[in-house]
């Protein structure tokens with residue numbers, strides 16, 4: 569089970585995520601209570617060991633700026649959240665950075681992993697980073713195959729049940745590992761990784 573811990577803001581957050589055994593960590597570089605500026609992101613990325621993927625998370629940022637911020641921060645992958653068109657994936661991906669396509673599941677969603685040139689698909693609630701869950705029954709008949717992550721309101725108490733129902737390749741969490749909005753709880757990070765791996 570691939571586990572991404574998202575919305576990290578401090579070196580202590582990064583150290584705790586690495587200690588917990590996360591496969592990937594996310595730094596939000598667009599408007600959010602969890603936003604870090606590009607200089608902070610660059611410093612945090614330097615703390616991430618090579619076996620852990622540092623992902624820059626973007627929503628509502630034009631592709632040219634995503635590409636510049638990704639290059640300046642040194643992230644190892646870019647997560648494009650929301651309704652970015654295929655052209656935006658092509659523009660950002662032209663730099664060679666691996667992409668994560670993060671969308672809410674609707675009747676129109678292309679659930680083929682790689683359909684937009686991405687390495688991973690992430691299915692999330694319509695309100696990214698809100699801690700809101702979504703109806704996993706929507707996956708019936710629309711379940712992706714391969715490298716796809718489940719997100720949206722996951723936490724220590726519900727990740728096992730969510731994994732059993734959705735059967736994702738990996739999971740992603742932000743709100744569910746926080747003591748208060750935007751402030752990570754390092755104990756919850758450890759418990760979440762353990763619970764996801766045990767699922």
Ligand SMILES: O=C(O)c1ccccc1N[C@@H]1O[C@H](COP(=O)(O)O)[C@@H](O)[C@H]1O
Pocket residue numbers: 574575594596598599600601602625626627649670690692693696697698699700719720721722740741742743744
């Ligand atoms: O976390 C944010 O603030 C955020 C901002 C902009 C785009 C995505 C964001 N977070 C993503 O939301 C999910 C997890 O959310 P939660 O666990 O329900 O809080 C994850 O994909 C984050 O990368």
